[in-house]
């Protein structure tokens with residue numbers, strides 16, 4: 001076995017399960033230290049320069065403090081594209097990629113207007129813009145998130161208009177109409193806090209994650225009420241949801257007058273997306 005990869009394994013094996021450890025080793029060696037994947041598979045021995053050794057020690061130290069590898073690298077892959085991330089912005093998740101893929105598969109007309117509420121890194125809005133949707137607007141309350149989303153927009157060559165808005169407070173919503181409103185809002189209840197992994201809890205922004213136990217649907221209800229004003233006649237909502245609240249979300253949308261609500265499961269079989277027509 002290659003000495004560097006063996007050293008990484010040994011340093012982290014008490015903290016990470018074997019499969020995750022395997023991908024961490026490859027990511028650190030190849031993407032971060034610039035080693036050749038084939039050399040590692042072949043067990044070829046490689047001596048790291050002093051500066052690379054220093055870099056490796058720093059990476060291992062941060063991983064041992066549960067910092068997500070995406071923050072250490074500064075990059076997370078989303079639908080095959082590298083999105084910049086940093087503490088202050090949620091790391092895009094595979095479930096959210098499923099939401100974007102659903103929107104693309106169901107909406108062939110690229111001239112529709114789309115609003116992304118709670119854009120975070122911009123992963124949803126930027127991906128849709130890069131898929132050819134001409135008119136994409138994205139809101140977030142967080143300056144940190146908006147700064148990163150704007151950088152991703154520029155670096156990846158997308159064309160999203162970002163606006164700082166608090167979805168609950170901002171009355172200057174304007175008269176713009178949208179054919180789709182998409183949102184992956186905060187949806188983890190305080191009661192679920194205890195079940196969360198430390199690398200999420202200690203590092204990812206609370207503002208992006210949590211919602212009160214008393215009203216776990218507050219973001220969805222607020223966006224759906226706004227949608228009555230902002231959506232065009234046949235406009236559609238696309239929500240990523242907490243898997244525990246599919247039925248409640250559908251019932252709330254029905255009460256607000258939305259038509260044909262659907263719950264769509266994610267790749268793990270959990271209720272994950274709700275969509276409905278105005």
Ligand SMILES: C[S@@+](CC[C@H](N)C(=O)[O-])C[C@H]1O[C@@H](n2cnc3c(N)ncnc32)[C@H](O)[C@@H]1O
Nearest residue numbers: 092118119120140141142166167184185186208
């Ligand atoms: C779960 S994260 C989703 C980020 C990104 N869309 C994604 O899917 O990775 C929720 C986002 O909503 C934003 N947010 C929280 N409260 C908000 C509010 N009142 N108004 C607007 N955005 C808000 C957070 O800053 C965060 O970026």
